[in-house]
Amino acid sequence: MTVEEQEFLYELVQNPPPGSKIEAAKNYGVDLTLNLRRLALTPTERSLEMERALELVYEMRRTWAQINK
Amino acid sequence: MTVLATNYQAALKVLSDAEVHFVIIGMYAAAVQGSAQMTADLDIYYERTPQNLKRLAKALAPYHPVLRGAPKGLPFVLDETTLSRGMNFTLETDLGDIDLIGDLSALGQFHEVAADSVCLPLFGGSYRVASLDAVIRSKRAAGRPKDLNSLPELEALRDLNNLRAKVKKKL
Numbered sequence: 653m654t655v656e657e658q659e660f661l662y663e664l665v666q667n668p669p670p671g672s673k674i675e676a677a678k679n680y681g682v683d684l685t686l687n688l689r690r691l692a693l694t695p696t697e698r699s700l701e702m703e704r705a706l707e708l709v710y711e712m713r714r715t716w717a718q719i720n721k
Numbered sequence: 722m723t724v725l726a727t728n729y730q731a732a733l734k735v736l737s738d739a740e741v742h743f744v745i746i747g748m749y750a751a752a753v754q755g756s757a758q759m760t761a762d763l764d765i766y767y768e769r770t771p772q773n774l775k776r777l778a779k780a781l782a783p784y785h786p787v788l789r790g791a792p793k794g795l796p797f798v799l800d801e802t803t804l805s806r807g808m809n810f811t812l813e814t815d816l817g818d819i820d821l822i823g824d825l826s827a828l829g830q831f832h833e834v835a836a837d838s839v840c841l842p843l844f845g846g847s848y849r850v851a852s853l854d855a856v857i858r859s860k861r862a863a864g865r866p867k868d869l870n871s872l873p874e875l876e877a878l879r880d881l882n883n884l885r886a887k888v889k890k891k892l
Contacts, residue, residue: 653885660888661881677877686757687878691885695753695841695850699729702752702759706726709759 727817730844739780742768746851762818768831774804784815827862853879
């Protein structure tokens with residue numbers, strides 16, 4: 653993603669057009685800056701990032717299960 | 722069987738190498754298009770032709786597929802006959818959790834889903850991924866609280882992607 657595209661999307665997220673889905677999501681509590689960061693990645697990088705986060709969740713579950721044995 | 726997480730790269734390669742006709746749907750489709758929501762499984766919409774059922778069964782058979790959540794020891798063989806007698810299967814495999822969807826009324830027939838998909842580069846290959854529009858339609862139709870909760874982000878993401886494409890053209 654180019655710097656210009658990033659700046660454009662950042663501005664949209666910070667000041668969404670009234671009545672837009674972007675504004676609705678923001679009001680719903682969605683942190684769209686997370687999406688901006690993911691959009692800057694390739695699809696493969698997005699997948700790997702999600703998998704890493706999932707692994708962390710599984711690791712925490714394993715640890716929790718061991719503690720409670 | 723202890724599966725910790727779905728190995729998306731391996732699962733997609735197995736299906737691709739076997740020349741299975743499928744479209745990636747569900748939250749993994751959204752994730753590779755920029756959604757920040759996580760999913761632990763791979764949902765694929767598969768074409769229900771006899772040849773494709775054979776390819777799909779053959780591709781997954783070595784990875785010990787069983788029905789997810791079914792009692793241990795419940796007989797299950799994933800082959801062409803099983804696939805032809807059922808429609809949607811939620812599987813646990815050595816590659817992780819894989820859901821095989823043969824029919825989803827919100828998305829239409831396989832050829833409609835394929836037509837409403839985008840080709841994305843993933844792990845060195847190219848895969849058909851349901852458009853965000855299609856994912857949104859399926860989530861809305863599913864109507865469960867978790868599906869409806871995902872909609873605001875998905876709709877905003879679709880608009881961000883569309884607006885980004887417009888800006889890209891102008892630049």
